[in-house]
Amino acid sequence: MTVLKCADWLASIIDNYEARPDSNGRAKRIDKRDFEDSNEVEKLKYAIAQLISEGALKANYGRHARRAEIESVSLQDAGPIYRMLGRTPSAELARESMVALRREAEGWESNVLNEIESAWARNKRWQGIDRSDAAQIEPIQLLARALKAGKHVGQDMRSFSAKEAGDSKLMETRRKLLAAYLFADENEPLEKLERLINDEGARKIALPITLSGPISLGSMPIGSELDYFSIPFHQMDDLTIDEGIEYVLTIENMTSFHRHASEINLMPRKGLVLFTSGQPSTAFKTYYGRLVEQFGCKVPFFHWSDVDGGGLEIANSLRSLNPSLRLHLMDVDLAEDHGVSSEPISLTNANYAGTVLEPLARFLSLPGAKILEQEKIDPAHPSFH
Template identity: 25%
Template sequence: MTSHAIAHKALSKLLDAGTRRRIRTAAGDTVAASAITVVFSEAKLPEYIELDSSEELERVHAEIREAERAGALRIEWDSAAGRFGQISRIVLSNIEALASFLNVTPQWVHIERAMQLSTPWRGQPAVDAIRAAWVRNTKVRNLGPRDAERLVEACRVLDRVRQATDAAVETPVRRLSADMFGDTKHIENALVPILDELTRGDEPPVSEVEAVLPRIGLVKHPQTLLIGGRGTLVLTNGQRITLTPPYLGIAPDQLARIDGPAPDHVLTIENLTTFNEVSRGLNEFTDAMVIYTAGMPSPSLRRALRCIAKCCSNHTRFWHWGDIDEGGLRIAKIVAASIAEESMPERILRPWLMDPCRLPETVRQAPGSYRQIRRMVAMAEELGWCEVATGIREMPSMVEQEAISPRTPF
C-alpha cells in the first residue's frame, strides 16, 4: 500500500498498462510480448523529476522498493545517478501482486465476473455485443463490467416477459418489478436503457420509459383500445358490440374482427386529447374510423391494429397524426409496421399534419439538437414520408400534437 502520491501514481500507471495488455490479450488481439514499463522521465512522470528534496525522493524510492520486494515489479536504476540515486524505469513482474500491493480490484477481475454472470444468455446477439464491448473495457449505455448485475437483471426481466402464459396481455411493470426486485420502480429507474439496448435491433437508442417498455410488453397499466366510427366489434368470446359515438373502449386483446362496410379512411392518433376532439366530430355520415394509439402502442394494441387493418379494403386510406419529434415518428413506424399487409403492397401509412412547413410558426418549437433532427429526418424517410423529411430538414422544429387545432383528412 502506498502513501506517497508520486509513488502511487507510478505504480497505478504500471497497473493500468498491465491491465490494458491483459484485456487486449483476452479479447484476442495480437499483442507484442514486450516488457510493460513506466519510464521515470520528464515526459512520463514530471513530478518525480521535479522533486528537489532528498527526503521526498527517498520516500518515493522506499515505497516502490517495497512493491519490488512484494514481487510486483523490478526497478531499473539510473547508473549515472549513483546506486539507488534515481529510478530509470519500473518493469512489471506480477500484475496480481501489484494489484494486491495497491489494494485494488483490477478491471480484468470485473470483466471476468461479468462474463461469468452473463453466461446463461450467451448466444443472444445483443448480449454477445455487450460482452464483446466489455471485454475491451468499453462501456455500453454508460454501463461497464462493474455493472454486470444490471445486464443480468434486464435479461431476467425479458425472460419473465417471454414466459408469460398469455402473450397477448401486457405485464404491469411495477407489479413485475416488485415481484422480482422488491422495488416497484426498479425496472423504470435502473433498467430502461439496457432493456432498450437488448431489444432495439437496428433502431437508434432511446431511454424514455414510454418508448421502451410498451415495445417489450411492459406497461404501467393495461392500454385500452379506443375506437370511433362505424361498424360492429366482434370480440374473441363472440360478443358483438356496435360502435356508438363518440367512441368505445375495449381490451385490445379481446378484438377478433370488425364487421360492416370497410371505411374509406382510418386515422390513428397519438394523444388522447386530440383523439377525443376528433372522435367527437364524427357523425353517422362520416365514412372513417379513428383509433387512439395510447402513445407508443403496446404489443396487444399493435395486434388489434393488425386485426383492424385486415378488416379494411385495399381502397381504405390509412393516416397517422402524432407529435413531430423523435417519439412521434417512432410511434408512426410502429403503426406502419402494424398495418402492413403483404397481400396489399399498395397499403401505406400517410402522414397527417406532420410537416412543420405546413403548420403555423406559433406551434413550432426549437429542436433539442441537430443530431435529433437528423434522426427525425431518417425516420420520416424510412416511412416514405419524403415531404415530411424535407419539411423537417428545411424547418428544423418539433410540434406537439395538442398545439394544433384538430381537423381531419376526411
C-alpha cells in the same frame, strides 16, 4: 477563430486519440496564430520539446528555409501527455464505470458490455447514456437476465418488470435500451425483443381498444350514440364497421384523439379513429392488422403522433403493418412553426430511409431541430390536410 492555450492544444491531441485510439502517428500542425499570446506559444515549444524527449511525440520538420522548424507533431505515446495534463485516460474512466455492471454479469453479456465500454472509452454515449450515468443500465441488466432465464413466461409485462427491476413500466419506457442490451450486434433488436416477449409470455394485459366511428356491436349501432368508446379486446370480433368509411386514423395521445372524435368525426361519422395510447400494444397491432386486411385497398390510412423520436417509432411500428400509411399533421413545416427547440435526436436514419418518415427523421437529427407535441395542433379532417 478559436484562441488556444498550450494545455488546450495538447488536450486536443488526447481528444482525437481517445475518439480514435488507432490514430497514433496522425500529424497535428502547429500554427502560432491559433494561440492566445506569445507566452502560450513559448509554453507549447517547451512542452513539445519535453514530450519529444520522452517519446510521446515525433517532430515533423518543414522544408528548405524552414527545415529547422517543427511544423507538426505525430503522437507516438499518449502516456506522457496524460501525465503532463494531469488527466485520467478515458479508457480508465470507462473501466471504472463498468465495475458495477460487470460484477454479476453472465457470459452472454460480454459482447454488450464490451460495446458499452468501448463507446465510453471514446467519450461517446451508448444508447444515449454517458459513463457518468452507468447506474441507469443496472435495472436493464436485471430485466435482460430475467428474460434470458425465461422468468417472464406466464407473467404480464408490468408485474414481471416490477418484480425483476423494481419499475413496472421499465419494459415499456426503455424498450429500445433493453433490446440493444439483449441483442447487441444483431439486426432488428426491437423486433427480436417483441418476438421474445410475445411468443414466450410477459404479455401486456390486453387493454380495451378505444375508437370512434360508424360501428355496431352485434345489432347495436353504438357509433351513432357515442363520440368514442372502449371495447375489450376479446370482444373486438363482435364489432361491425360500416363499409362506407372514408379513412382510418390512428392517434397517439388521448387529448388529440378526444378532440378529433368529438370535434371532427361527427355524425354521420365517416372516419374510423383509433387511440394507440402511445406505442401500440400487441393487441392493438393485431386488430390494426385486421383493419389493413379489410380496408387497406379501399380507404387511406393515416397516423398522427408527436413529432419526436417516440412519435416516429410509433408511426414506424404501424407502417411495418401497413407500408401505405400516410402522416397526418406531422411534417417539417408544422414542427418549424409550432415546435420547440431540442437537441438533435439520435436516430438510425436507415430505419426510415425511403419511407414517408425519412424527411422528419432527417430534420430531427440535425442541429436546430424542433420537436412538436401534437396537442399544440388543432385537429383536422385528413382529407382537408
